[in-house]
Amino acid sequence: MKKIFTLIALAVFALSMKADMYIVGSNPFGDWHTNQGMQMNDNGDGTYSLTVELSGTIWFCFADALTPNDGEWDLFNGEYRFGPTTGSDQKVNLGEYIATQKQGNGNGAYQLACGTDVSSFTFTFDAENMEFIVEGEAVVDPDWTYATVAGAPATLFGTEWDPSNTDNDMVKNADGVFVFDRTDVELPECSIEFKVVSNHDWGLACPADNYVYYIEQGGLYDIHITFNPDNQEVTCEATLKGEPTPPEPIEAMYILGEMNGNGWAPNTGVAMDSEDKVNYTTEVIATGENLDENDGMTYSYFSFSSKLAEDASDWGSINGSRLGAIEDGYLVSQDMQGIALALVKGTNSFKVPSGKTYVVTVNVEDLDAMTVTINQKGDGVNEVATGKTVSDVRYYNVMGQQMKDAKGVTIVVTRYTDGTTSTAKVIK
Numbered sequence: 001m002k003k004i005f006t007l008i009a010l011a012v013f014a015l016s017m018k019a020d021m022y023i024v025g026s027n028p029f030g031d032w033h034t035n036q037g038m039q040m041n042d043n044g045d046g047t048y049s050l051t052v053e054l055s056g057t058i059w060f061c062f063a064d065a066l067t068p069n070d071g072e073w074d075l076f077n078g079e080y081r082f083g084p085t086t087g088s089d090q091k092v093n094l095g096e097y098i099a100t101q102k103q104g105n106g107n108g109a110y111q112l113a114c115g116t117d118v119s120s121f122t123f124t125f126d127a128e129n130m131e132f133i134v135e136g137e138a139v140v141d142p143d144w145t146y147a148t149v150a151g152a153p154a155t156l157f158g159t160e161w162d163p164s165n166t167d168n169d170m171v172k173n174a175d176g177v178f179v180f181d182r183t184d185v186e187l188p189e190c191s192i193e194f195k196v197v198s199n200h201d202w203g204l205a206c207p208a209d210n211y212v213y214y215i216e217q218g219g220l221y222d223i224h225i226t227f228n229p230d231n232q233e234v235t236c237e238a239t240l241k242g243e244p245t246p247p248e249p250i251e252a253m254y255i256l257g258e259m260n261g262n263g264w265a266p267n268t269g270v271a272m273d274s275e276d277k278v279n280y281t282t283e284v285i286a287t288g289e290n291l292d293e294n295d296g297m298t299y300s301y302f303s304f305s306s307k308l309a310e311d312a313s314d315w316g317s318i319n320g321s322r323l324g325a326i327e328d329g330y331l332v333s334q335d336m337q338g339i340a341l342a343l344v345k346g347t348n349s350f351k352v353p354s355g356k357t358y359v360v361t362v363n364v365e366d367l368d369a370m371t372v373t374i375n376q377k378g379d380g381v382n383e384v385a386t387g388k389t390v391s392d393v394r395y396y397n398v399m400g401q402q403m404k405d406a407k408g409v410t411i412v413v414t415r416y417t418d419g420t421t422s423t424a425k426v427i428k
Helices: 002-017 073-080
Strands: 022-025 047-054 057-063 081-084 098-102 110-113 119-126 131-136 147-152 178-187 190-198 201-215 218-228 233-245 254-257 279-285 298-305 322-324 341-345 350-353 357-363 370-376 390-396 409-416 421-427
Touching (some): 147 201, 178 190, 190 218, 201 233
Antiparallel strands (some): 057 081, 081 098, 098 131, 119 131, 178 218, 190 201, 279 357, 298 322, 298 350, 322 341, 341 370, 357 370, 409 421
């Protein structure tokens, strides 16, 4: 009787020790949802295995259960998750055994580079020895062995303009398109700027000019970037989750660029004075040396920022605070002086003749319709001449993006046949 009881107890104990095992992570492993993952096969000897078709760089961990509902990270991390013994992210080499542990606090995940073309990989998890191995062969396209996103801000990409950062490697889907996804990224009002680079090097990068995507409202975002190596098309989408973060008040203003002997640097600018934190003004000398061969004149380029960086190369830290013209190189001609010109979020520069002194005033009372007024000292305010012939009219939103028609707060730019331009703000 005692022997039978012992056998029953051992059987019950064996059943209680039997557990499921899942791989959870980036696609195809559930895209980091706590209630999704790919279940591994129980081999009956304390090991679990799974063979799956993969490409690109994959992030993953193991779990012996999934949560009932998505987003239950405290439960998932605290009870179910297995990850690096280092407590931080760890790269996995094919064919090598990697130690793992029940993490408890969920720190760290595994990173596996699978090549650009889809191939087969086998994951084997040894629950008794607390280790696993990934076997397979990474198949690569020599031109695009890896596609990596390099750009700014660091809040999104970890490092800025770093082609060697494998954390930003893209995943190649079944259609041959590379995909980069980040979820729950807290972003301020800013511009996301990047290129897609080949093989962790600047030798081949797309597009030719930086891809720029404007985040018009601060908040929590999901970011989705794609790259098609066949036609070199790049796309970016940002999805706001929940309510936007209220914009921070502007407490300072600086002129960036070729004024008072300065060059273009994110940590150098002319501080503007303000008594009410609404109007900022200063007097500057245009000192740029950009010769226009068409008219023989020398011009200076400048824009604005509500803060400066600490480092001369750290543009990413202030890009979200930069203000500029509705188009790059916007010429403030003689008849545009004294007019309240649209000042929009972005990096586009204004342009004025060099060697002259200007009084510059920025008004930020309405953050959706900020303006700048520029006067050459001694010239006073100039009115736009009447009786001109209109060449064309263009419409821009407050981010400087051109629209087909006026809608909401709109900057209307009227061009005349004599080459001059006038700007007005309308609300429809």
